[in-house]
Structures are given as C-alpha cells and as structure tokens.
Amino acid sequence: MSESGDDGDERRGRTVDRDDDPPDMGDLYDELESLADAVDDPAERERVAAAMRTAAAVEPVGVFGRIVREFDRGDAAEALLGSALFGIPMLVEGGTGEVGEFLATHPLSVAATYAFTVAAVVGILYVSDIQDVRVTHRLFGIVPRRLAGVLGISLAFAVVSMTAWGRVDWTTPVVAIAAISVAWVPMAIGAALGDILPGT
Template sequence: MGDLFDELAELEDSVDSHEERERVRETMRMAMEVQDSEVFGRVVFGFDRSDAAEALLGSLLFGIPMFVEGGTEEVGQFIADRPHYFLLTNALTVALVVGILYVADFQDVRVHNPLLGFIPRKFAGVLAIPLVTAVVVMTAWGRVDWADPWLAVCQVAVALVPMAIGAALGDLLPG
C-alpha cells in the first residue's frame, strides 16, 4: 500500500490539469478506504478534525500534570536564565515530534498538500494544538505571569515538550 501511495504522489506531481490532479487525489482517498481496517500499519496523511481532537486529548493527558506541578515553573526559570537551553528545549520538542510521526513507524505517515509547500499539515497541527493549549490553560490557571513574557514563554516551552509528545501519540495511536 505504501508503494501505491508513493506512485500516486509522483503521478499527482506530474499531471498537468487540475482535473487530472483531482482524479489522482480521489484515487488516493479510495485507496485509503479500501485498505485493511487494522489500527496500526495504515497509511495516513493530512490532518482533519478527528486528528485535531486526538492531538488535543493527547496533549491534555500529558499536559495537565505539567500545569499543576511547580517543577514546570522551576525548569522554565532555569531555561529563561540560559537562552541556549531554551533553543535546545524547542529543538528537542521538534525532534521528538518528527521522530514519533515520521521515524518511529507507528503508522505510515505521508506528507500530502503541505502548508506553504513544505510544512506537513500533521506536523504543524501536532505542534500548534499543544502550544495553544499550553498558553491558554497555563494562563487561565495562573501558571504563567505574562508580566514577564520571556519567563512565561520559557515555562510554556517546558510544558510543550510532553504535550507535543502526547499530541503526536494521540494523533497516531488511535489510527
């Protein structure tokens, strides 16, 4: 099935008209529907409402402990005093999400119709949902003080690490 999707993606890039491209996309959708109904091992692409809901649930499951524990604030203070650790924390978050989505092979995740031509929708969604969730919940629960924006951003970055892991797992594991 993976080879079929590779060939259809190549065909989609090579066709000339919008109608032909749409026919290839329809063929890809039909192939998705007829593949086995196993939870794991399916080819997945795109990012829709159900993916967003799964990512939100995963990010909350991994994030709520981060919101109620003081360690998130302490680690945020630590990295606020060391900007290179802030960069490393964010690089770790991105690397973990890429690893879970595209390397760990839970599912055969394909990039389809990327944002701006190069950002995979699933990757962007799995990072954006926990980020927005962390900012909203940590602000609403008084876990960050935006009077010191740098410290608040660092504390959100700390909470984002496990939340992004939860979002990626939540999106992929249900199937």
C-alpha cells in the same frame, strides 16, 4: 516464465526480493504513485489517482498499518486530547515552574528545548514507523499541515492552560516563555501520538 516476470518487475523500476517482508498498503500506495508519474494520458492519470484514493481509504484490521493522509477537525481534536492527557500532569507539577525559572537564565537552553520539541514531533510523525504518514498538503508550500497543526494546537494549549491555571506570570515574560517550553515538550508529544495512533 519466471524470467519474463522478473524482467517485467525490472522494467517498472524495481526488483522483487523473495526474502523481503510481505508488501503492505504503503507499498501499494508507493507503486500507484510511481505509476501515476509514468502515465501521460490525463484520463489514465485520473484513474490512477482514483485508485490511490481507494487504497488510502482502505482500513486494515487493527490500529496500526494504515495510511495517514488528511489533517481534519477529527485529527485536531485528537491532537488536543493528546495534549491534555500528557500536559495536565505538567500543569499541577510544581517542578515545571522551577525548571522554567532555571531555563530563563539560560536562553540557549530555552531555544534548545523548543527545537527538541519540534524535532521529537517530526520524528514521531514522519521518521518512526508508528504509522505510514503521508504529506499531502503544505502550508506556504513548505510546512506539512499535519506538523503545523500538531505543533500549533499543542503550543496553544500550553500557553492557554498555563496562563489560565496561574502557572505563569506574564509580568516576567522570559520566565513564562521558559516555563511554557517545559510544559510544551510532553504536550506536543502527546498531540502527535493522539493524532496518529487511531490511524485517522
């Protein structure tokens, strides 16, 4: 009996290691995705798609271990809240402007700061194991909508808040852009964490 069971697992393209960690909802979702690729009949594909939607909607106990798929208004609000929580200390801290003035004389450092911010958000959303974040929609077929939303919301909050609170002077745009790059780092990280930690 065990041999036939193992053969069945191998036919489905995977082998079972009894020493592996117990499967979770992400593993189930992966199996359903593989099954959807193998099914040819449209009616059966729709049944598998319905099962995938059901699996994604199941909410296990606790905050972690959920499958995060859509990016809606609730996620946008969470990203904005995360930006504010992590960013307001940067708005009242005088060191933000001082670092911005230094970076303004080092354009490569400004570019590196923006690149680091994007890389940090990508790492939080898609590389770390904080949550099982799935890419379901892409802008222009390239950029995941969640990534664009988190980065865009946090950058907009950085620009608006730094301007409204008089932390930047747009008569010196290079210094303003550099100072915003400094404030954007924690704001973007806060937006990413605020978005995925509730597991929505």
